Amino acid sequence: MKRMIAPLILGLAAAPVLMPAATAFAQQQQSDLSRVSAYIRGVTTMTANFTQTDRNGQTLTGKLTIKQPGKIRFQYQKGVPLLIVGDGKALTMIDYEVRQVQRWPIGNSPLGALIDPSKDLSKFGKVIQTGDPSVISVQARDPRRPEFGTITMIFKRDPSGPAGLQLYGWVALDSQNNRTSVRLSNQAYGVPVADSTFRWTDPRPKGRAAGG
Template sequence: MMMMRFFSPAALLAPLLALLLALPAAAADKIPLTEISRYLNGLGTVSADFTQVNSDGSQTAGKLFIRRPGRMRFEYAADKTLVLASGGQVAIFDAKSNQPPEQYPLARTPLNLILAPKIDLGRNKMVMGHVTDGTLTAVTAQDPDHPEVGSIQLIFSAAPTMLRQWVVTDDTGAQTRVSLTNLQAGETFPPSLFSITDEAAKRGF
């Protein structure tokens, strides 16, 4: 099964992790898991610009829209490629293909963890890592019921808590880093923005 190309080389993540782990624990308080859970649960709608580093080292950019729970839209600036999460499915509209979108269950990707109706990072065996460098807090999480689908590392700035990056590791071990800028919360999006059916019809499928 082909997975979304949201995945970057482990080497790109290594410098950040080395920095986080090397700094003294007393450098600053980590953002508590309860606060991170509260922040994520409070995100109803979000838009942001994103830069994505793929598993082969290539970079892409575009616009991201989130409507929790369960809906996400990645618009890639370079072409008309689009990734939609909606109705429990993920659909990849490949701009280079004249075929209908490839689809698979959202529950089979770690992105499901941030799109879930209720996020509780205190859940047993969910959090695999929780570190800080004094400025950023990184939380690595997995679905404790389905660890085989991979994991997601969420990176936050503090005061106020804000999501800055995530790194997804899929079920094959491939990784992608997505960095966010110009994040805006509380906007109003039409349901059609996340509709796989509407997008398929628009593209003639």
């Protein structure tokens, strides 16, 4: 599978000198983290179109489907023989071209911060300043398990979205230091999503996976 990288640079502003300003900044950070946590808890189901861009500027597109807790599906564009599915416990990547299946716990992936509403984001997330008050960028990383990678989630303030936010996309860095960027569009929340959406057909010769 091609690894995707985003031409995304997030600027860090200088820390305020005055203590009151520093306190206000810390309070704003906590408020933004709480809002992002409320967004994640508020998403029961979500569908969106996604675009991945690699370091050469090449893109792949497809449809993203989320159903909490822990279910996610990346259905790639026609002609791309890849499928990524999360069933609530594990993420599975299926490559139908080479008939290969890879599976790992959701908690071992940066995506766990996005699709596990039971996690306390305040313990492993931090706000990254963007210079745009309409945008909240949160970087999540488990300090006890850095090998699980990092995800930087990008939200836009939008009163029509859960907790007043709209997920714009994210940049993930996995345990092999591979970057993947995802940009979303046409987000829809609370739409009916059947559990069968997160089943998949095993391409390996010996049979089908449970959930085929």
